[in-house]
Amino acid sequence: MMDLHTKTLTELAAGLDSGEFSSVELTQAMLDRIAAHDEALNAMVTVTGENALAAAGKADADRAAGNIGALNGLPIIHKDIFCTRGVRTTCGSKMLDNFISPYDATIVERMANAGAVVLGKSNMDEFAMGSSNETSYFGPVRNPWDLERSPGGSSGGSAAAVAARFAPAATATDTGGSIRQPAALTGTLGIKPTYGRVSRYGMIAFASSLDQAGVITRSAEDAARLLGVMAGFDERDSTCIDEPVPNYVAELGDSIEGLKIGIVRQHFDEGLDADCGARVKDAIAAIESLGATAVEVDMPNIDYSVPTYYVVAPAECSSNLSRFDGVRFGHRAENAEDLFDLYCRSRGEGFGDEVKRRIMTGTYVLSAGYYDAYYLKAQQVRHLIADDFKKAFEEVDVIAGPTAPSPAFKLGDKVDDPITMYLNDIYTIGANLGGFPAVSVPCGFVNDLPVGLHLVGHHFDESALLRCAHAYQQATDWHRACPEDFA
Amino acid sequence: MTWEVVIGLEIHTQLATKSKIFSAASTAYGAEPNTQACLVDLGYPGVLPVLNAEVVHMAAMFGLAVNATVAERSVFARKNYFYPDLPKGYQISQYELPIVEHGELFIADANGDDKRIGITRAHLEEDAGKSIHEGLDKSSGIDLNRAGTPLLEIVSEPDIRSAKEAVAYMRKIHTIVRYLGISDGNMQEGSFRCDANVSVRPKGQEEFGTRAEIKNLNSFRFIEKAINFEVERQIDLIEEGGEVVQETRLYDSDKDETRSMRSKEEANDYRYFPDPDLLPVEITSEYIETVRGQLPELPDAKQQRFVSDYDLKKDDAAILTSSRPAADYFEAAVAATEAKPQLVANWVVGDLSGALNKDGLDIGASKISAEDLAGLLTRIQDNTISGKIAKQVFEAMWDGEGSADEIIEAKGLKQITDTSAIEAVVDKVIEANPGQVAEYKAGKDKLIGFFVGQVMKETKGQANPGQVNQILKAKLSG
Numbered sequence: 001m002m003d004l005h006t007k008t009l010t011e012l013a014a015g016l017d018s019g020e021f022s023s024v025e026l027t028q029a030m031l032d033r034i035a036a037h038d039e040a041l042n043a044m045v046t047v048t049g050e051n052a053l054a055a056a057g058k059a060d061a062d063r064a065a066g067n068i069g070a071l072n073g074l075p076i077i078h079k080d081i082f083c084t085r086g087v088r089t090t091c092g093s094k095m096l097d098n099f100i101s102p103y104d105a106t107i108v109e110r111m112a113n114a115g116a117v118v119l120g121k122s123n124m125d126e127f128a129m130g131s132s133n134e135t136s137y138f139g140p141v142r143n144p145w146d147l148e149r150s151p152g153g154s155s156g157g158s159a160a161a162v163a164a165r166f167a168p169a170a171t172a173t174d175t176g177g178s179i180r181q182p183a184a185l186t187g188t189l190g191i192k193p194t195y196g197r198v199s200r201y202g203m204i205a206f207a208s209s210l211d212q213a214g215v216i217t218r219s220a221e222d223a224a225r226l227l228g229v230m231a232g233f234d235e236r237d238s239t240c241i242d243e244p245v246p247n248y249v250a251e252l253g254d255s256i257e258g259l260k261i262g263i264v265r266q267h268f269d270e271g272l273d274a275d276c277g278a279r280v281k282d283a284i285a286a287i288e289s290l291g292a293t294a295v296e297v298d299m300p301n302i303d304y305s306v307p308t309y310y311v312v313a314p315a316e317c318s319s320n321l322s323r324f325d326g327v328r329f330g331h332r333a334e335n336a337e338d339l340f341d342l343y344c345r346s347r348g349e350g351f352g353d354e355v356k357r358r359i360m361t362g363t364y365v366l367s368a369g370y371y372d373a374y375y376l377k378a379q380q381v382r383h384l385i386a387d388d389f390k391k392a393f394e395e396v397d398v399i400a401g402p403t404a405p406s407p408a409f410k411l412g413d414k415v416d417d418p419i420t421m422y423l424n425d426i427y428t429i430g431a432n433l434g435g436f437p438a439v440s441v442p443c444g445f446v447n448d449l450p451v452g453l454h455l456v457g458h459h460f461d462e463s464a465l466l467r468c469a470h471a472y473q474q475a476t477d478w479h480r481a482c483p484e485d486f487a
Numbered sequence: 488m489t490w491e492v493v494i495g496l497e498i499h500t501q502l503a504t505k506s507k508i509f510s511a512a513s514t515a516y517g518a519e520p521n522t523q524a525c526l527v528d529l530g531y532p533g534v535l536p537v538l539n540a541e542v543v544h545m546a547a548m549f550g551l552a553v554n555a556t557v558a559e560r561s562v563f564a565r566k567n568y569f570y571p572d573l574p575k576g577y578q579i580s581q582y583e584l585p586i587v588e589h590g591e592l593f594i595a596d597a598n599g600d601d602k603r604i605g606i607t608r609a610h611l612e613e614d615a616g617k618s619i620h621e622g623l624d625k626s627s628g629i630d631l632n633r634a635g636t637p638l639l640e641i642v643s644e645p646d647i648r649s650a651k652e653a654v655a656y657m658r659k660i661h662t663i664v665r666y667l668g669i670s671d672g673n674m675q676e677g678s679f680r681c682d683a684n685v686s687v688r689p690k691g692q693e694e695f696g697t698r699a700e701i702k703n704l705n706s707f708r709f710i711e712k713a714i715n716f717e718v719e720r721q722i723d724l725i726e727e728g729g730e731v732v733q734e735t736r737l738y739d740s741d742k743d744e745t746r747s748m749r750s751k752e753e754a755n756d757y758r759y760f761p762d763p764d765l766l767p768v769e770i771t772s773e774y775i776e777t778v779r780g781q782l783p784e785l786p787d788a789k790q791q792r793f794v795s796d797y798d799l800k801k802d803d804a805a806i807l808t809s810s811r812p813a814a815d816y817f818e819a820a821v822a823a824t825e826a827k828p829q830l831v832a833n834w835v836v837g838d839l840s841g842a843l844n845k846d847g848l849d850i851g852a853s854k855i856s857a858e859d860l861a862g863l864l865t866r867i868q869d870n871t872i873s874g875k876i877a878k879q880v881f882e883a884m885w886d887g888e889g890s891a892d893e894i895i896e897a898k899g900l901k902q903i904t905d906t907s908a909i910e911a912v913v914d915k916v917i918e919a920n921p922g923q924v925a926e927y928k929a930g931k932d933k934l935i936g937f938f939v940g941q942v943m944k945e946t947k948g949q950a951n952p953g954q955v956n957q958i959l960k961a962k963l964s965g
Contacts, residue, residue: 082533083531101532238535239763239766321576325571339571371758
């Protein structure tokens with residue numbers, strides 16, 4: 001029964017299939033790990049041990065009855081942005097510290113129906129706004145590779161939990177890089193699917209036109225397996241697209257012979273740590289050696305990604321977060337004098353600094369007299385950036401580059417400098433602006449800290465990304481590396 | 488100085504869908520507070536709106552009915568403001584690209600001539616909930632049953648020139664939406680209400696005066712009174728050297744006055760932007776043509792047809808076509824009797840309407856069916872009873888005593904047309920009133936009325952009045 005935590009989701013599924021262990025045994029082992037190690041990491045906001053063991057018992061019974069769902073008995077962790085019925089759903093905020101969701105998000109429901117066992121809810125930047133997990137009301141998450149460092153954000157808890165082997169997989173969300181950047185900084189694999197590929201119903205909104213749910217795992221194979229369950233049309237989300245879901249696992253094995261990789265010059269400019277750049281170039285060379293070819297692609301507007309994003313995302317968030325007013329749910333200020341006081345103090349007390357900063361920015365850019373100059377202009381630039389990608393995808397299958405400009409940085413280093421913090425997402429934001437799928441794959445180390453290779457694909461071509469990542473993982477073992485303290 | 492009044496109306500009409508515009512919750516009126524609000528209506532974290540296709544169909548019907556352009560692409564936007572009965576902190580509405588634009592309709596002006604009122608636009612939006620202050624000690628309650636109810640906001644051009652025209656316009660819209668079946672138009676329940684933008688300017692001046700917006704008028708009577716009050720207030724103000732300020736005002740029906748609610752400076756910046764949770768609404772020209780093909784006959788067309796086909800007076804045709812059930816009732820009655828359509832119209836507009844009003848009933852709930860009324864009118868037409876007796880029969884019918892024929896039979900109300908029978912009564916009357924006979928013969932012609940009255944009294948009103956007159960005159964002059 002030892003070392004269950006070292007196994008991937010696919011390996012655990014095989015173990016359950018062969019009867020080597022039960023889901024209850026597996027679940028208990030993972031819960032024990034969380035109990036032993038999370039004090040050091042703070043990756044979890046809520047651990048749902050009782051629920052998990054009950055779900056595991058049911059999964060074992062289902063299996064015995066021949067009713068074996070795609071994720072039967074497999075332990076996962078949900079980012080605390082997904083609504084889970086009867087379980088606290090905080091979104092990393094004091095505002096929702098007391099919020100018990102009365103319903104399940106679509107992906108939570110789909111994964112539960114497939115037999116998954118939820119161990120708990122992972123820590124995150126408040127309302128997914130942050131790149132270091134330091135904006136969480138529940139305190140920063142620590143990077144398993146160096147406890148002094150950030151695991152990235154906003155899905156820092158999910159990434160750290162998977163890196164520390166609390167679970168083989170965790171759900172996550174990505175608005176500007178919130179799946180991929182923490183994956184890169186923790187040596188895990190994170191995939192953000194095409195916008196509209198996975199339902200947003202029940203995922204607490206940050207910026208609706210950019211938010212997309214995905215998953216953090218260690219192997220591409222595991223990601224393929226999970227994405228197959230999560231993806232697909234949902235009539236409760238108008239922006240979810242009714243496209244058939246391919247069999248991602250079956251398509252993993254397809255050859256990457258002849259795959260064309262695009263390289264964007266700006267992605268290797270001075271902003272990138274030289275050692276990180278070297279690892280990424282090595283990875284691209286390795287993929288070329290597997291039969292792919294790399295060519296340079298021109299993306300003239302890509303430099304505008306960050307400023308564009310920091311107009312569009314705050315604008316949407318300023319409106320999305322208006323519902324947190326202390327009236328119906330969440331934090332309510334005590335002894336309010338009147339309605340205005342109730343609003344001001346509930347929101348003033350419930351939201352942290354970064355959330356307030358973005359609400360104010362967003363309110364400003366949507367204001368009468370500024371709308372055209374900021375919001376409208378940003379939407380126009382957004383189209384230009386998307387067009388750059390579309391044009392590139394006429395020539396290449398995937399675009400490769402670094403996920404983040406540097407390896408994990410120290411906690412506290414950037415927290416007082418929002419602009420530097422925002423630049424952490426410089427390579428990942430473009431995919432969100434254009435709605436393209438993207439993945440970060442572990443591709444080596446710099447000073448014992450993981451580095452991620454970033455691959456962006458065309459709309460609904462998650463398969464190309466997973467195939468490329470899988471081929472690379474078959475040839476390398478970066479994704480098997482485990483932080484020493486969590487071996 | 489002569490002043491000209493300029494009015495534009497924004498009418499909010501609740502669309503008669505079963506479920507809400509963006510959720511599956513019921514729209515039925517009058518349920519216990521917060522029992523018809525689902526998680527989407529409550530604006531819970533993570534929930535998303537999904538457009539009810541029925542509202543698009545209804546908006547398209549309205550657009551076509553007022554000769555407007557129905558947009559093949561329209562966009563929902565968020566109107567951001569904080570209020571406790573607005574759960575999400577924004578209302579989903581249409582802003583830059585509404586579903587209906589450039590419509591028109593015609594009302595009768597003061598001279599009875601057609602006057603065109605332009606319809607700038609009509610857009611879809613969700614209603615807010617309600618705040619409740621009564622019966623709650625030092626706190627306010629919120630009922631979100633109404634939150635998310637679909638509304639069509641219909642905005643007129645500033646083409647209206649009097650309170651009377653405003654009412655006529657609003658009645659016309661009211662008639663149209665009910666003809667189309669897209670709203671129940673119930674004003675007490677708030678399904679049909681309006682905001683009025685009112686300004687005045689010296690007659691002949693081109694530019695508009697500063698306007699005040701009167702909010703939430705929910706009866707035709709209040710609209711007229713509120714506008715008239717507001718017009719007078721503005722004129723008085725200007726004539727006294729003051730200035731009208733742009734502001735929102737409320738009409739207090741108890742005091743019959745409008746008062747300031749908030750000024751332009753206090754107005755919200757709503758920060759409209761396209762709702763990223765909803766895709767643009769895209770409909771095809773084929774869809775629009777299909778809707779056009781399904782439109783019912785509209786009030787104007789029906790009114791013209793009633794005048795030309797039934798030879799009705801224009802006023803009666805207008806009244807009868809002001810609601811579809813009334814027009815249907817009229818046509819069903821006409822079809823079931825030989826009586827002239829104008830006679831049918833007189834009865835529907837007159838006695839039937841009176842009886843319905845008295846009992847507070849809609850024509851659909853009339854105690855006398857169209858066919859039964861036709862049965863009564865047939866008996867007038869064939870001289871079985873007089874118009875006067877018919878009123879008596881009508882009342883008995885209304886009281887549920889049976890059909891016209893049953894009542895005429897049971898009460899022996901059949902008209903006396905037998906000349907010898909009438910002559911016998913006439914003789915009796917002449918004999919009994921020698922004084923009056925002498926006066927008549929001496930030239931007091933007016934007394935004929937007295938003799939007719941006496942004969943009718945004797946025959947319990949059943950004698951044919953024409954024959955009575957004829958026989959009386961013959962005998963008295965003999």
